[in-house]
Amino acid sequence: MSLLQELQSELRRLYIAGSDLAADDFRLVRIQPKLEQLGERAPVFKKLAQDVAELTGASESEARATKLQDLSLLLNSVLSTQGTTEVTGDLSSLEEIKPYFSELTTHHSYRQLAEVQTALSTSGGGRYEIVTEAYKNGLFRDLRLLPFAIQALNDSYSDLADYATLHILPSYGAQIVPHLLTGLHLQGGREEERRLEVVRKLGVDPGDRVSLNILSKAADEGSDKVRAAAIACLGLHPDFEDKLIEWSMDKKKPVREGAFKALAVRNSELTRQRLYEAFVGKDALPAAQAIAESPTEEMLLRLIPLYRERLSQKSAGEPDAKSKEKLWKTLEPFPIAFRAAIHPELEKLFVELIQHEDRYPALTNGYLEFSGKLRIMSQAAGYLQDTKTEEALRTLQDLEERDVNYLPYAFHAMKQIRTPAELYERYAASGLGRLREAVSKKAQARHNKIMDTLREEVYVIKDYVRHRLPAKEVQAMWDPRWLDWLIDRDDLQLVAALAAPSSSNNRKLLNYVERQIDRKSNQTYGYYIFQILDEGGFDEKTKYELFMRWMEKKEWKKIYSVYRDETQRLLQIPDEFAADAANRLEPLIVETRFESVKQEVQDIIIALRRKAALPESKGE
């Protein structure tokens, strides 16, 4: 058997080198007698021996090539019946090796899977949408996409790789950790960092020695990025405490950063001490970063008094650029470390900071750059705006009185614990008339701030687009008087946000929309005007009339396309008005200069006429 395999590899060699070189090929010549010997028992060996002899013997080169071909054909046939199938080595069942995924399915079809698999194994546009869509539709619950999800860490389009890191891979749960770690390349770069980010997020099972060994190997021998990321995963495991301390003093900054992250998670007496040392030492910022990610009570209780102490420090002499910077350096780590922290002591400190700013020399007398002070104060105000306590509200309102820039915090805090009417009364009905807003600079600043705050509060930003709050929320959370107030101040965007059906028949709102529609300059704000139409609680007839008025006010001579939402609205006109709408649209397009617009509207008119002709067939 091995003789035949040997012959096969010799023939392969000849195929590469060319059969012209087969004459007297010494390796083949050496094999030939062995074949001959076997030929005495089995005729096929005899034939092979004969062919080898002819291949290496004297002959024309053309015939030699034919011989090589024929010999190879025969040999391949023989070898095909000789393939070995058994495996060598000890067998073990698969269950001891890794956790499995019993909840994953395999019932998606080729066409569903292939689209995603292609997206994750090629490059080019449009892939992100395919993958995110597939994730949302649960396609990654199919077993066969799991390897592709892991492969996505390496995708050339980093948004896609990040998406896999943040959403797809964590969705498989901690079972995936060993599978991720077996594929780890110690010398890798960003993709391995992402892989380890997922591992850190999901955590390694303390009983899983194999995975821990891989991590510890990566922590020692990996590239800088891999080391740092691997070290950061080890915080949960007490065995590595000494190593973590050692790594936290490593020469390389990324390694120290990884170690700090793990130390913050570990949170033992020893590691806290080390992290604290780093925080007060040279590595203040990375240590603060690590604490921010995993703030623990013990650590906060050490840092809060330190913060208070540093803020109370008196600086000698007149402040200059250098001293300002030096002071900031001692304070900067705190806002970072407290980014996500929640603690009563912290609340106490922040209340104090705002109420008694003067007791903290660092915050007064210009010892700090403006931006630094702003960061400290904003953090304090930002913390308090969500605590929902009377004290916090009072504190923030005091701050608002002192500095109108902090109005949004007070506004937000008040909105949460007072009635909508109270909120309105404080900010809108406080007796400050529009006249005063116009003349007093201070009142004007306050007014502008209120408007800005409102804009933040009444719209939710999602995917870079402002979305109106749901109608229910508008009614429950906002005093109806805001609407009138905003109409008086003529802010279309905000009126649209708070437009709601009201008892007074919405006469004022109706007039306002009519005015807006008639205004030439408002032709670009269709979005908001349509919002008012939808949410203002008008009856169908009024809505229809307003919309047609909008269409008629358009400058048909100038437009070169009809907007999508306009087309949709036109097609959704209730059946009873369809005929009228068609009749009113027809004269409009006479003016237009663009054939495409004419065609588009013409199609809409036809659709409307068809709808008008349709018998009452609602419900479908």
Place this chain on the structure above:
Amino acid sequence: MLQLTSSHIDSLAPNAAAIKNGRGLVQQNKFVKLQISEQGDLLFGECAGSGKSNYICSVDFVNPENPISRCNCPSRQFPCKHALGLMYAYAEGKNFEQSTVPEDISSKREKAEKREENKAKQESGELPPAKPKKVNKTALKKKIAQQIEALEDLEKLVLSIVRGGLGTTNTRTVKELNDHAKRLGSRYLTGAENELRRLALLLDQKDRESAYTHAAEQLTFLNAVIKKGKTYLQNKQEDPELAPDTESTIEEWLGHAWQLAELKDAGRVVERTELIQLAFYSEKDEARKEFVDTGIWLQLDEPHIHRTIQYRPFKAVKFMKEDDSFFSVAQISELYRYPGGLNTRVRFEGMIPRQVISSDYEKVRSAAASSITDVVKIVKNQLKDPLADRAPIALVQASQISRTDSGAFALVDPEGNTLELQDIYRLPQATTSLLTLLDPSLLCDCTLLLMFEHQFDTGKLVAQPLTLVQNNRIVRLLY
């Protein structure tokens, strides 16, 4: 009453985009009219498009195996999105108004019926059969002569490469091979054309070392095609009356495209049978310049594993239906079997789906060989023939799927024999490593659908798992 499930409709759709668009039409309420015939065998209606007039479309289930869609939209896909939408609307339970069959459709139905009748009469001998196609003997002889000549040219080319060695080939060789391939195609040797282009592709690969092994194999294979082809054609030249060889694969390698009538004449039709799909895959075959959709099916009444193969030329991809995984049992009235070995290629014109029931699973399990030795014997017997399919497929029982300390996977049969599982060269997608993700209870006492391959460089016969069956569960590792 007409029964339609959305998965059945999906399987009728030409591609995934058509499914999406068809469903979209229903969601957006684009259907202006939804009607059904009194007999419940015709769906018809009108769908609003972007133009002035509606599209008028219908799906005719008069032959439920083979629904016919008609639409006056300009799409070249059948069924088009409108016809699909019509069916989805029905499956979703939308209200269809009962109505008489429109005149144009009833006349089309009549015509079709007449055609069927004539066909039936011809078959039963009531009508004189359509004039048998006259074979122009001189033309046929000329064609065969050209084929033989082309084979001889191919032989010369192949020998010149063998003489010079694969090591000396370069981009010029690749170009020469591709040019020569084109000439083979124009001389009625499309099968050989594809295989020569496959050689060119191998030589164009970046990783030369692995390419050499397969290129050497391909050269040997071409030798087999040339030798067998020449004898076959020479016989045919002497006796042009000779019917095409319906037992071996040689006609296909030369480039013959079997017609269903030929297969029928050769008695290669099975009537009234049922198939269950066990695996599916699609690959881009650059040598053929086609996408190849392969379905692997078990015939339920006789334990044969068949393949459905659909070729979609790159140029025609837009207009052809992309096959897909199929999860029901296909009830087929006429199953055509192509010549071939262990897993013959089959084709059917229409089918009626039905739910998989537990006796089907049992049939799948009992179709599996209980001993590796037996299967391997059959597989090797096929691989011995150089022109046979190089990747036979079989169902094998496993008492356990295990792993060796070196990380290789092995199937252990009830007798304790082992078979190495590995991803093979001929499949486009890896599956073996998925075994580690499965619930281990699935890996004991199960049945595996395997695709075998002999590796010439290692001398191993390995198999890649495509699908795992246990009790009433089918776990598809491929698609």
